Amino acid sequence: MSNIVIVGAQWGDEGKGKIVDMFTEYxxxxxxFQGGNNAGHTIVVxxxxxxxxxxxxxxxxxxxxxxxxxxxxxxxEVLIEEIDALKKRGRFxxxxxxxxxxxxxxxxxxxxxxxxxxxxxxxxxxxxTGRGIGPAYEDKTARTGLRFADLIDEKVFxxxxxxxxxxxNHILSSLFHQSGFEVHDIYEQYMQYAERLGRYVANTSIxxxxxxxxxxxxxxxxxxxxxxxxxxxxxxxxxxxNTVAGGACCGAGxxxxxxxxVIGISKAYTTRVGEGPFPTELTDMTGDWLREKGQEFGAxxxxxxRCGWFDAVVLRHAARVNGLSGMxxxxxxxxxxxxxxxICTGYRFEGKIYNEFPxxxxxxxxxxxxxxxxxxxxxxxxxxxxxxxxxxNAKKYLxxxxxxSGVETTLVSVGMERDQTILIKNPFR
Ligand code: GDP
Ligand code: IMO
Ligand code: MG
Numbered sequence: 001m002s003n004i005v006i007v008g009a010q011w012g013d014e015g016k017g018k019i020v021d022m023f024t025e026y027x028x029x030x031x032x033f034q035g036g037n038n039a040g041h042t043i044v045v046x047x048x049x050x051x052x053x054x055x056x057x058x059x060x061x062x063x064x065x066x067x068x069x070x071x072x073x074x075x076x077e078v079l080i081e082e083i084d085a086l087k088k089r090g091r092f093x094x095x096x097x098x099x100x101x102x103x104x105x106x107x108x109x110x111x112x113x114x115x116x117x118x119x120x121x122x123x124x125x126x127x128x129t130g131r132g133i134g135p136a137y138e139d140k141t142a143r144t145g146l147r148f149a150d151l152i153d154e155k156v157f158x159x160x161x162x163x164x165x166x167x168x169n170h171i172l173s174s175l176f177h178q179s180g181f182e183v184h185d186i187y188e189q190y191m192q193y194a195e196r197l198g199r200y201v202a203n204t205s206i207x208x209x210x211x212x213x214x215x216x217x218x219x220x221x222x223x224x225x226x227x228x229x230x231x232x233x234x235x236x237x238x239x240x241x242n243t244v245a246g247g248a249c250c251g252a253g254x255x256x257x258x259x260x261x262v263i264g265i266s267k268a269y270t271t272r273v274g275e276g277p278f279p280t281e282l283t284d285m286t287g288d289w290l291r292e293k294g295q296e297f298g299a300x301x302x303x304x305x306r307c308g309w310f311d312a313v314v315l316r317h318a319a320r321v322n323g324l325s326g327m328x329x330x331x332x333x334x335x336x337x338x339x340x341x342x343i344c345t346g347y348r349f350e351g352k353i354y355n356e357f358p359x360x361x362x363x364x365x366x367x368x369x370x371x372x373x374x375x376x377x378x379x380x381x382x383x384x385x386x387x388x389x390x391x392x393n394a395k396k397y398l399x400x401x402x403x404x405s406g407v408e409t410t411l412v413s414v415g416m417e418r419d420q421t422i423l424i425k426n427p428f429r
Contacts (some may be wrong), residue, residue: 017041040299071251205253237276
């Protein structure tokens with residue numbers, strides 16, 4: 001049995017898409033378990049770039065089954081666009097996708113409310129992706145959401161939609177002074193989606209558990225990152241789901257006894273998109289250099305990503321809340337050319353040292369990072385195939401990350417391409 005959870009160990013965009021695509025060779029099923037099209041997972045194969053927002057990053061491998069679990073919030077329009085774009089390139093078969101009947105849908109009013117809420121937050125805005133993610137999860141928890149099980153029964157859908165619009169139109173008009181939606185319009189639009197997507201809708205918990213019983217290998221693909229988790233992240237500057245490994249069980253309908261390993265993905269430095277605390281952020285030339293060299297622009301919104309040094313406090317936190325069994329360090333190639341590289345080992349605030357990630361926003365916002373400085377390297381790493389061939393200082397840097405985070409590095413990524421990967425230990429074996 002070898003069922004693996006892949007999670008982001010920082011603030012998202014760690015390179016999960018690349019790593020999930022690379023590991024798909026060893027898995028049978030790839031399951032997304034949370035988030036929605038706030039995610040942008042980039043895969044590059046033979047120079048061809050694919051950005052996936054909803055479909056699991058295993059889709060580029062023929063014959064592998066991809067599942068959108070119940071924990072995901074799905075914008076049907078975006079999913080259809082994604083399917084069509086992949087079909088056009090001969091990268092999609094209908095038999096390879098399943099959508100959980102319990103997955104909630106993003107509705108047009110969720111997007112409108114997302115934007116409206118951000119506009120009234122002013123300086124306290126979260127910097128959301130504007131995709132309706134928060135409002136969709138709010139409805140799920142408030143028990144007013146619409147699921148795929150509702151979509152494929154038109155009577156149920158119409159009833160639930162009517163009820164939801166009563167509330168949403170009231171909120172839009174009285175709170176935000178904006179126009180609402182007509183039942184008929186959304187109904188017609190979503191019935192078209194039902195026609196397109198109905199064939200993929202299934203009880204995916206039964207499907208996944210049956211496959212596990214048969215000895216098939218499952219890879220659970222996380223979106224966002226640990227520090228964006230609604231419980232364990234930099235609240236309230238987080239997304240609205242559990243991005244940590246535990247979320248894989250709730251978001252896919254499998255028990256924790258079926259999970260064997262958890263691999264955390266971390267960049268060799270740190271990035272963040274949107275607002276919120278980021279202790280090691282560099283607002284100087286080095287930050288700009290990292291953004292340019294690392295092409296750090298959001299895969300979903302195109303926003304420039306904030307960049308900073310590697311933060312071992314973040315990694316220790318991620319190791320604990322996810323129970324990481326191994327770590328993949330990505331984008332090590334980007335650091336080539338820096339004479340000195342810094343690693344944050346702790347924070348100082350009002351004379352006190354913090355070795356663990358603090359929850360108090362005042363501490364986080366004022367945290368002064370405590371750095372260790374290491375010598376850099378100049379060699380180009382993009383064609384390095386084994387760990388021993390890395391420059392001495394790069395190996396030393398990786399070793400120090402391992403020591404400070406307490407997690408073994410099982411993979412190092414040195415480029416965007418599938419084969420620009422140094423696999424030290426295969427979690428599926
Ligand atoms: P995800 O959301 O975690 O899947 O990450 P994104 O796709 O949003 O962002 C990661 C970016 O880094 C993508 O453009 C990847 O193609 C790229 N990438 C991933 N690993 C590496 C690497 O090791 N080196 C370089 N240079 N780029 C990488
Ligand atoms: P992947 O899967 C990076 C951030 C947004 C914002 C916050 C809340 O590609 O790593 P939301 O729209 O979710 O309500 O926004 O979370 N965010 C991400 N940042 N990568 C992502 O996904 C993200 N998904 C959401 O920028 O700060
Ligand atoms: Mg991304």
